[in-house]
């Protein structure tokens with residue numbers, strides 16, 4: 001996603017109490033529920049971008065604790081600007097989600113959302129894909145026994161490669177296909193692709 005550098009982003013994001021750096025997030029392992037007002041299911045969106053999906057979800061579903069994880073401070077700044085008031089059930093992690101298995105304990109997450117992750121089409125970048133076998137193994141570790149992943153993409157090739165990875169890692173497919181009707185809450189990218197008339201591929205998997 002193209003977004004110009006915003007000089008104040010690092011300071012504003014770094015000083016916001018709902019943002020936790022990836023390094024600080026590691027000390028929170030197995031204690032995430034204590035950060036929120038109430039202990040309740042914990043849902044994570046990785047690569048939350050400008051935050052449309054995560055902020056609207058947290059506002060619409062207060063009985064779920066939500067975490068958005070994003071690499072770029074400019075995106076997190078946009079997410080913070082969307083929040084009219086702080087939500088007690090929302091936190092944001094700033095940094096690289098590759099360290100996910102050092103940030104969450106086994107079974108600590110109930111659901112992972114992957115909304116339109118970067119497809120990284122070149123083979124030499126395959127490891128960066130959020131649906132690579134190596135990421136799927138880490139999700140398997142942090143998800144609760146009945147935990148799920150919901151994944152969407154506009155990129156058929158990336159979607160198909162991802163399906164092969166889920167299958168080779170023996171995840172149980174609960175749903176897959178083209179999402180004709182939009183869900184109640186959609187991400188920024190999904191809104192854009194729908195305006196462009198693109199097909200939206202989606203799938204849902206249960207951990208094995």
Ligand SMILES: C[S@@+](CC[C@H](N)C(=O)[O-])C[C@H]1O[C@@H](n2cnc3c(N)ncnc32)[C@H](O)[C@@H]1O
Nearest residue numbers: 047048049070071096097115116118187188189
């Ligand atoms: C294509 S955008 C999609 C944004 C949003 N999910 C949506 O659907 O509108 C992908 C986002 O993932 C973030 N991202 C990519 N790799 C990441 C990683 N390893 N850890 C955290 N965020 C990552 C990027 O910075 C970018 O904001």
